[in-house]
Amino acid sequence: MPAPDRRPDRLFRSRGAVGRAQVETVTARALGAFGVVFGAQTVPSAVEQANFLANGAGVAMMAGLYGAIAALAAAAFTRTAVRAAALVFAGVYALALLAWPLLVVDPAAMAGQTPWLYYLCTVATTAAVVALPVAPAAAYTTAVPAAYGVVRLTAAGGGASPLIAVLDTMYAVILGGVVLVIVTMLRQAASAVDAAQEAALERYDAVAREHANEAERVKVDALVHDSVLTTLLAAAAARTPAERALAGRMAADAVRRLDEAAVEVPGSDDRVPLEVLVRRLRSGVEGFAAPFIVDVEGVDGVELPVAVVDALSSAAMQAMVNSVQHADGPIGRVRRELLISGVAPGGCVIRVRDNGAGFDPDAVPASRLGLRVSIDERMTGEGGFARVESGPGQGTRVTLAWPAGVEGRA
Template sequence: MPAADWRVARVAPQRRATVTRAQVETITARALGLFGLVFGAQTVPLALEQSAALVDGTGAALMAVLYGSIVALAVATITKVAVRVACLAFAGLFVAALLAWPFLVDDAAALADSTPWLYYLLTVATTAAVVALRPLWAAAYTFVVPAVYGVIRLSPAGGAVEPLLAVLDAMYAVVLGVVVLAIVTMLRQAAEAVDSAQEAALQRYDVAARQHANEIERVKIDALVHDSVLTTLLSAAAAVTPEQQALAARMARDAVKRLDEASANGPRAFDRVGLPVLVRRLRAALTTFSTPFTVRVVNAGGVELPVEAVEALYTASVQAMVNSLQHADEPGRQARRELRIRGVRAGGCVIEIADNGAGFDPARVPAERLGLRVSIEERMANAGGTAEVTSRPGHGTTITVAWPAGAGGSA
């Protein structure tokens, strides 16, 4: 490695292992999946026993629905696919099962002074709501659903217990739900603060590294111009004999070669940035637009990209979104727009900006229109990535930017 490049690389800071928002979400969801399986397994004997008191066939159906959704929730948290959907599904199915319970009980006397087995899954349901919903809605679920259970406990189908016991059962579920909600909310806020601080530090470092690399490059070019170019020009001006002219020509070829090598070894940024940082920057950019985009993020955790790639992906994506806002809408109809971000293995990213708007023929875009050719395609090519435009008049537009080149095909 040349000395100048070594000095640039040396100033790169060592990244520490930090807890990101994505990691908090993954850990919380997987803990929910694990404890959901444990709590579900513990209730199986009681559920089988109480099935005899329900309308024929409904006990088995209720167990199949709730236990099946718990298993699906555990699989979703392990694979990190459709976690929020699985959490919402279980929370909704639990509410439906709780409301249907009084109508499913056929022999209320068999349940006298006993606790419906649904109670032992109440904490799993409130935790699923915390994972899937915003804090305000999760808090509402945490208070309302245990209150509904407390009312059911007063009825014959719920055991016809004393009001004090029903209130205590409901309050116990509320306290557990509030504790989970508080812990998860604090972890999310702390992780967001760490993410923001890391993003700001990386941006400052990127600026400093680029300035340092540019200064080193300027000194190197100055020395090259002095040692090669000026010397060549002076030799050519003083050349009289054929031998002196041949020497000047050789010196000129050598100077041109060294200039080409210097241009090929330009300044670089050496740090890497987590893909969630890019996701947050794109979400922040969306807040400045008057028209909404549906955002879908897949496999962002654990993916890291070079700073230059992040900058290229961000700039090209924002330009593509601006193009969609300017050209996709048709008279009397507003296009639907999506921003899809997908991590590829541990070091790649594919971003799709899609709409169902007016569309266009890419081959007929004038050469003087620089939005696609320079701001998107050339920018991604210069960073080592690719950009692809898919569009037809009347069929919408999809712009796909990927880094590194070929990441879109290997995802």
């Protein structure tokens, strides 16, 4: 019976769920776009009310807030330092709001008017949601609108009635709370999807290795049946010197083929040629939906322990899986490479590289197992070395080496 189709491209092409990275990207870009739109709408009021503030204060406040909005939009659409930009805007807005009563030099002129900062309040609370964990973001979403309500009651804030101030405050709190709830729910759902995908990949890796072992066992069984048993039958039936000589040659050939099979299906303490690992990785690359450029050098005469081959193979496959999943960029522009270098007599260095979107390795949550368990711990557990180099917009480079320290000689 044919084995079920477990090729990686089937797995990836059926992937329709949205992961945590996509949620963060969409949220940040929506924040950047709406920040620019809301900021543009406040320009006329900001210019008019700048006349009521201390000399130069209005221009400085507009420069700070509008500059922070522009930086946030640029960060969101380039996916670079988004949280830092959002945190800066949220902080600048809070400072501007607290300084407002101190900067207004003509409170009478503000009578009946609404400070233009109010129209950026939702942008600020959304920025806090993007930049901060849930608890600090909830505190900001409540405290900043409350501070605005207090400012609104003062003459510098337009001298609104308590009812109007409370209504404005509640409106801002409700909008900020809705954004907080929606983004938090999306993040949790996306994190669950990512965790499920990681678990599925781990299961796939185990099933794929089990399938490969089973295929090798079938191959050895066939070899025993076709060569060894045939040789024994021929030897038993030999009557003439020519027949006995033929049986001897058949026996020698069967022994040679069994020795070759022992190399291909070794025990855990045996060493195998590096070509075994190369064949395994080439076979895995052929199943990916995204192409990899494969370059192999220095494999002749290099042998590795079986456990090390398994670790290198699994870690390299995980690195390529991560590249296929996350190194998104302009269509046709992402270049992916798999470089396998042998270091005689018993060392290997594998590099998986792409020029995709990149990411911040320090920002990867501990719950994500792809880097920590599937790559780093798997290599260090066998005495190897793993290094992940990446940055937003700078692509990703994963280096795997065994034994540790051999990467400098590759």
